[in-house]
Amino acid sequence: MSEVYAARRERLRERCAASGSATALVSRPANVRYLAGAAPRGAVLLLGRGTDLMVCAGPLGAHPDDDRPDEALRIQTLPGAADGRGDPAVAAADLAVADGAESLAVEEHHLTVARHRAIRSVTPRLRLTDLGGAVEQLRVxxxxxxxxxxxxxxxxxxxxxxxxxxxxxxxxxxxxxxxxxxxxxxxxxxxxxxxxxxxxxxxxxxxxxxxxxxxxxxxxxxxxxxxxxxxxxxxxxxxxxxxxxxxxxxxxxxxxxxxxxxxxxxxxxxxxxxxxxxxxxxxxxxxxxxxxxxxxxxxxxxxxxxxxxxxxxxxxxxxxxxxxxxxxxxxxxxxxxxxxxxxxxxxxxxxxxxxxxxxxxxxxxxxxxxx
Amino acid sequence: MSEVYAARRERLRERCAASGSATALVSRPANVRYLAGAAPRGAVLLLGRGTDLMVCAGPLGAHPDDDRPDEALRIQTLPGAADGRGDPAVAAADLAVADGAESLAVEEHHLTVARHRAIRSVTPRLRLTDLGGAVEQLRVxxxxxxxxxxxxxxxxxxxxxxxxxxxxxxxxxxxxxxxxxxxxxxxxxxxxxxxxxxxxxxxxxxxxxxxxxxxxxxxxxxxxxxxxxxxxxxxxxxxxxxxxxxxxxxxxxxxxxxxxxxxxxxxxxxxxxxxxxxxxxxxxxxxxxxxxxxxxxxxxxxxxxxxxxxxxxxxxxxxxxxxxxxxxxxxxxxxxxxxxxxxxxxxxxxxxxxxxxxxxxxxxxxxxxxx
The missing domain is CATH 3.90.230.10 (Creatinase/methionine aminopeptidase superfamily)
Structure with missing residues (x-):
């Protein structure tokens, strides 16, 4: 199945590149699941030029029945984030900057104003654009x-x-x-x-x-x-x-x-x-x-x-x-x-x-x- | 019960007035329910200087088991809004302007960036501020x-x-x-x-x-x-x-x-x-x-x-x-x-x-x- 998810991410990456943003942040749970095979609570997906990364609010369930994200993904877990400190979307934007991204396409129809503002305040130089319903369109x-x-x-x-x-x-x-x-x-x-x-x-x-x-x-x-x-x-x-x-x-x-x-x-x-x-x-x-x-x-x-x-x-x-x-x-x-x-x-x-x-x-x- | 909801809205109005915004737009469903007694799907609550108004995406259920909003509220239904045309939050902001409001406090932790932008584009002169967790605090x-x-x-x-x-x-x-x-x-x-x-x-x-x-x-x-x-x-x-x-x-x-x-x-x-x-x-x-x-x-x-x-x-x-x-x-x-x-x-x-x-x-x- 891993190739399926990788292929979907590749298609999204192509769409993003075509619209001028090399890096995308996917936060809507069904979209995360579509691209990663699983959507742990609060997790977001960062699609950069190089590696694809999932940022999770807490440790992934150790239980065999839990859905596991695609193994080709790099997983980053925020320590202590489950009590509200640290938003995976903010952390992902921060990682995008560290990775050299200058712009980031976010899902404006899913991110709240407060989270969007938190991303801007942590990464003031990152240009935030709108990914729109790109993943929803792929899903049709x-x-x-x-x-x-x-x-x-x-x-x-x-x-x-x-x-x-x-x-x-x-x-x-x-x-x-x-x-x-x-x-x-x-x-x-x-x-x-x-x-x-x-x-x-x-x-x-x-x-x-x-x-x-x-x-x-x-x-x-x-x-x-x-x-x-x-x-x-x-x-x-x-x-x-x-x-x-x-x-x-x-x-x-x-x-x-x-x-x-x-x-x-x-x-x-x-x-x-x-x-x-x-x-x-x-x-x-x-x-x-x-x-x-x-x-x-x-x-x-x-x-x-x-x-x-x-x-x-x-x-x-x-x-x-x-x-x-x-x-x-x-x-x-x-x-x-x-x-x-x-x-x-x-x-x-x-x-x-x-x-x-x-x-x-x-x-x-x-x-x-x-x- | 109607007095209970009116009293809650009055407390929120006092908080808003104290923080400089006379009009508030409540969109988070549990907050709408707290202040109005019911939260029909997609409905928002506009608390202005005068009347309190609920804007609904579609007609209220005619069924006796449906929760009914407080009868003291004015109810506005968006015609044809149930198919996605017309966002109650945008319509409410428009009504606020018609009512003379110059600023509107919105729930930035609930409204998406896309909806916030839609409000701004329909009511460009309205100053949008953040209501923050004011209703959540009242609910504690x-x-x-x-x-x-x-x-x-x-x-x-x-x-x-x-x-x-x-x-x-x-x-x-x-x-x-x-x-x-x-x-x-x-x-x-x-x-x-x-x-x-x-x-x-x-x-x-x-x-x-x-x-x-x-x-x-x-x-x-x-x-x-x-x-x-x-x-x-x-x-x-x-x-x-x-x-x-x-x-x-x-x-x-x-x-x-x-x-x-x-x-x-x-x-x-x-x-x-x-x-x-x-x-x-x-x-x-x-x-x-x-x-x-x-x-x-x-x-x-x-x-x-x-x-x-x-x-x-x-x-x-x-x-x-x-x-x-x-x-x-x-x-x-x-x-x-x-x-x-x-x-x-x-x-x-x-x-x-x-x-x-x-x-x-x-x-x-x-x-x-x-x-």
């Missing part, structure tokens, strides 16, 4: 190793969900169902949940990011569930909506079919070269033309990877085009205040048509199941 | 309402732990025990766990912040557990170490007694007016003089409240003195690489001697239980 297109982690995570989430569906649901609370799903994710080998599991019943169903409450599942409810597994750091997402009881009401069937059609339209729009906003529009216009345009979520999907909400955003104003090997969610939904709603959410990888089109990672059925 | 001393939330949280954690101890432990993994504890916290009314529950067995026992693994509990192990409940936003912490099996080894009894003595010394040093570092030293020197000075955690305890790790820090270099009504943890521990160790952790509230001294919130026994 995944390699097959990364996709394989997402695929395993999706299998775990599918399995946790299918087991839940085999159990009795009526009478159980949203909170309990969410906790049970999270336990099953871990049972099946996830590092943990990819985000707070959302379970919504009855009037709460179909709300994006609904925080589980003590409401119990009742006959006739819609039940919507959104969960994901983290596997080796990679986070996927699946969302499904079910009906409780033997016979869904007409409005439930109609609403389900509509959201299903919108989600299918979004999935089918996942073609290499498609504009992000065209994918969003494909799904959104189905809901819009049925009169549900008001109150829709501002996005139809988003990238996933080391974070659950990455670039790209599939939204009306998003700029950019899909590439092959970009994993995204497609997750339209409709929520009717007081009644509930439907949300269907898959994680897919953009693939060329010649390879069979988008690869669906979350394969749980999207038929309307009556449980 | 708790009122009885806050302490009561911590007390309930501690009761919940005690209960979750006592139920776990009644079950069979041998053969179960650290991960499962941690998940079970978290489920029980929620069962007993917690909003959720206060932090990632830590369960360490055998060689993993006694490590601060140990991330649960698939290691199973074995006869003869030390088992250390650290958990906490969040109740109405307030987070407490309890840590205990047990032995598995009927007869602890001599080294286990000795190590336990030592850590127990250190923890008691720390607790007994919790007197109003005591220096933070003297509390740390009281616990630390017990371990130090027994030859375990090397490799100790850099702190012996810390404040708790809306965040699990607040001011003060009980550490060798910490500056400041304890006040009455400050809740802190006392959590010394020793970990012997390859063998495991002991960690004992309580949440207590500093109280005057006349009121009976420190109030212990986490009341689970600290006898060495053999399970």
């Amino acid at each position: 297109i995944k390699d097959e190793e990364e996709i394989s982690c997402l695929r395993i995570g999706a299998e775990i989430a599918d399995q946790a969900l299918s087991e839940l569906l085999e159990s009795i649901l009526v009478g159980r609370t949203e909170r309990h169902l969410a906790l049970e799903l999270e336990r099953r994710l871990v049972d099946h080998g996830a590092d943990g949940p990819a985000f707070a599991t959302s379970v919504g019943t009855g009037p709460n169903s179909g709300r994006r990011g609904h925080r589980p409450t003590d409401r119990r599942v009742e006959e006739g409810d819609f039940l919507s569930v959104c969960l994901g597994a983290t596997y080796r750091g990679y986070r996927c997402e699946i969302g499904r909506t079910f009906v409780i009881g033997t016979s869904p009401a007409d409005w439930q069937i109609e609403l389900y079919d509509l959201v299903f059609a919108a989600q299918r339209a979004g999935r089918e729009a996942l073609i290499p070269g498609a504009e992000y906003r065209d994918v969003d529009r494909a799904a959104r216009q189905v809901l819009d033309s049925a009169g549900y345009g008001h109150g829709l979520s501002p996005l139809t999907g988003h990238g996933v990877g080391l974070e659950i909400d990455e670039d790209p955003q599939l939204a009306p104003a998003a700029m950019g085009k899909l590439d092959t090997c970009v994993p995204v969610t497609v997750e339209p939904g409709v929520h009717l205040p007081g009644r509930g709603g439907v949300r269907i959410d898959d994680t897919l990888v953009v693939r060329p048509e010649a390879d069979g089109g988008p690869e669906l990672l979350t394969i749980t059925t999207k038929e309307l199941l009556a449980l | 001393i708790k009122d009885e309402e806050e302490i009561s939330c911590l007390r309930i949280g501690a009761e919940i954690a005690d209960q979750a732990l006592s139920e776990l101890l009644e079950s069979i432990l041998v053969g179960r993994t650290e991960r499962h025990l941690a998940l079970e504890l978290e489920r029980r916290l929620v069962d007993h009314g917690a909003d959720g766990p206060a932090f990632a529950t830590s369960v360490g067995t055998g060689p993993n026992s006694g490590r601060r912040g140990h991330r649960p693994t698939d290691r199973r509990v074995e006869e003869g192990d030390f088992l250390s557990v650290c958990l906490g409940a969040t109740y109405r936003g307030y987070r407490c912490e309890i840590g205990r170490t047990f032995v598995i099996g009927t007869s602890p080894a001599d080294w286990q009894i000795e190590l336990y007694d030592l850590v127990f003595a250190a923890q008691r010394a720390g607790r007994e040093a919790l007197i109003p007016g005591a220096e933070y570092r003297d509390v740390d030293r009281a616990a630390r020197q017990v371990l130090d003089s027994a030859g375990y000075g090397h490799g100790l955690s850099p702190l012996t305890g810390h404040g708790v409240g809306l965040e699990i790790d607040e001011d003060p820090q009980l550490a060798p270099a910490a500056m400041g003195k304890l006040d009455t009504c400050v809740p802190v943890t006392v959590e010394p521990g020793v970990h012997l690489p390859g063998r495991g160790g002991v960690r004992i952790d309580d949440t207590l509230v500093v109280r005057p001697e006349a009121d009976g001294g420190p109030e212990l919130l986490t009341i689970t026994t600290k006898e060495l239980l053999a399970l």
Whole structure:
């Protein structure tokens, strides 16, 4: 794996060189992990002309289960830094100067004003520039190793969900169902949940990011569930909506079919070269033309990877085009205040048509199941 | 409750006025919650000369379970801001200028360089100053309402732990025990766990912040557990170490007694007016003089409240003195690489001697239980 991280750092180094800064300081944890294989708490990465260096706030965990950074990296540990004395970012800037750097590109969207000021005061002659989202941009297109982690995570989430569906649901609370799903994710080998599991019943169903409450599942409810597994750091997402009881009401069937059609339209729009906003529009216009345009979520999907909400955003104003090997969610939904709603959410990888089109990672059925 | 939040905002306003800035922008979520009663995702608080205003990234949840901000606040919602267009902090600065503000104190330890720059570019004539940790300082001393939330949280954690101890432990993994504890916290009314529950067995026992693994509990192990409940936003912490099996080894009894003595010394040093570092030293020197000075955690305890790790820090270099009504943890521990160790952790509230001294919130026994 070491070569993978070295190659990623090399690509970043090329970008930095192209924009005039030979040295970069990466502080955002997911970016550190992407470039170094691990992101110990508080650690930053200094990419200089010569050696790459990780500066850690404290000693690396001696435990075999702890993620270890790439062995090709030089590691510097700040003595006594864990009690707040000594910021790895400041120490890294200091080392950059000692190494002859005249400018340093930092992640201005992650560093706080106070830390930035601390760097300036310790290294007043160092010119600080903005690395911007350079690492986030590198992270958008995944390699097959990364996709394989997402695929395993999706299998775990599918399995946790299918087991839940085999159990009795009526009478159980949203909170309990969410906790049970999270336990099953871990049972099946996830590092943990990819985000707070959302379970919504009855009037709460179909709300994006609904925080589980003590409401119990009742006959006739819609039940919507959104969960994901983290596997080796990679986070996927699946969302499904079910009906409780033997016979869904007409409005439930109609609403389900509509959201299903919108989600299918979004999935089918996942073609290499498609504009992000065209994918969003494909799904959104189905809901819009049925009169549900008001109150829709501002996005139809988003990238996933080391974070659950990455670039790209599939939204009306998003700029950019899909590439092959970009994993995204497609997750339209409709929520009717007081009644509930439907949300269907898959994680897919953009693939060329010649390879069979988008690869669906979350394969749980999207038929309307009556449980 | 509304008066409580208004009074807190008034105290902050007085501090700002004293330091020359009539208007403050609060962005750190725990600080927003402290002053407004709720912190919707991305929301910031603008404290001006006249009205207090919350600027939200999107509409407030219509759900009855969502926390609602103080009704005395004016609420401004940014239309369409949820897809990334429009930063509430920038909008708030703009409103401050419209309201006649000439300077604005911001939380430089929370705002990123990029957001700070966005504020400057939208409001170039506004003088930006640093609010520093003013709100965090207000948060150190708790009122009885806050302490009561911590007390309930501690009761919940005690209960979750006592139920776990009644079950069979041998053969179960650290991960499962941690998940079970978290489920029980929620069962007993917690909003959720206060932090990632830590369960360490055998060689993993006694490590601060140990991330649960698939290691199973074995006869003869030390088992250390650290958990906490969040109740109405307030987070407490309890840590205990047990032995598995009927007869602890001599080294286990000795190590336990030592850590127990250190923890008691720390607790007994919790007197109003005591220096933070003297509390740390009281616990630390017990371990130090027994030859375990090397490799100790850099702190012996810390404040708790809306965040699990607040001011003060009980550490060798910490500056400041304890006040009455400050809740802190006392959590010394020793970990012997390859063998495991002991960690004992309580949440207590500093109280005057006349009121009976420190109030212990986490009341689970600290006898060495053999399970």
